[in-house]
Amino acid sequence: MTENNDTTDAPTRRDYLKYGLAVGTGGLLAGCSSGESTETTEPADKDTATATATDTAAETTTETTTQTSTDTPYMVSMAPAGEVTFESVPETWAAYSGDYADMAVALGQADGITGIGGADRYYTGIYDELPGVNIDRNTVESNPEIRTKEQFYELESDIHFYDPQMLVNWFDWDPADLEEIRENVAPFFANLIFRREDAWHDYRYYTLYQAFEKVAAAFQREERFRAFEQLHEAFLADIQSRMPPASERPTVMLTYEATNEPSTFSPYRLNDRGTSKKQWRDLGVGDALAGTGIDGLSTTDRGELDYENLLEVDPDVLLIRGHERKTPQEFRDTVLGYMAEHSVGSQLTAVQNGQVYRGGYLYQGPIHNLFLTERAAKQLYPETFGDVTVDDELFDRDRLARIITDGADSG
Structure with missing residues (x-):
């Protein structure tokens, strides 16, 4: 996105978007460095029946986020980033993985994608079954592996759907690197949720719909999220019955x-x-x-x-x-x-x-x-x-x- 070139001393749109880390960051930079595994999952910690019941309950008790006017600053909190303040709704975004990219598409934000951390595992063929829903594969394929500071600077996204702890522990980022991108480009806003096995992930996890609700709050699309949630709950209830x-x-x-x-x-x-x-x-x-x-x-x-x-x-x-x-x-x-x-x-x-x-x-x-x-x-x-x-x-x-x-x- 083009930066505001006004010469006044007033803060620009990007100034508000970039200040991400405020509170709730305990343990953010803890953990050891390791490479990303090819396909992994966490160890068993409960029987299937208990896991199913617990997860279903969690899916239907997501946190409440108050929708605000998009012409005033608003704040959204998500571990491990803490409280992120936005002056206006992000227009462009990069995501590490297909789960968060899919959330953005679900909220009608497909046009804002600038790149993705792992294009090989972002499956977009299902969008062909949905009238009017698509994503620019040229953009995805032009920026298919975003994970360096230089790439974040080049894309100038308004928000990064990357768990910052993941960048530290998978790709050897330093704490100073995270702060530099937050200050100069835009905040990080995501939580690694696809598995629960990493020792460094010592902060809270989210279910799929809890994380989705956070992304909806960042984009100020809470009503769209609730409509999606209702469809999901009705579909799942019918299947389970x-x-x-x-x-x-x-x-x-x-x-x-x-x-x-x-x-x-x-x-x-x-x-x-x-x-x-x-x-x-x-x-x-x-x-x-x-x-x-x-x-x-x-x-x-x-x-x-x-x-x-x-x-x-x-x-x-x-x-x-x-x-x-x-x-x-x-x-x-x-x-x-x-x-x-x-x-x-x-x-x-x-x-x-x-x-x-x-x-x-x-x-x-x-x-x-x-x-x-x-x-x-x-x-x-x-x-x-x-x-x-x-x-x-x-x-x-x-x-x-x-x-x-x-x-x-x-x-």
């Missing part, structure tokens, strides 16, 4: 292996509260690894399982991440096709029943989550919701698009 009883639900194993001919698999645990597995918690599935002593993939645990290990667990449903660019049929033709011909893999119950599926996005925002929950319901309960390769819709695309583009919910 039609699910089979717990005793009849499948056991599920979530793994990562990005090749078409997998030989080993990195395990995840489902019984955690990171947003990357929200759909599985909401659908009440059992974690096939519960009680096995196998921990999930993490920064410090890179263990893999072979087919013999999988056969010992033998889940009803096997989910494999790393194939989100494939269609359901392409995945079945390649990955499932290979496993069906494997001497040991072919013995897996999930392979024999054709219940090996793509495992979903690592970074999912509110639009993503609706589509991924619909897909997961079909993967887990095809008798109720239809086969995943069929285009049966479980929520109203037009209604969703109206909320995103117009802020109106006529559903």
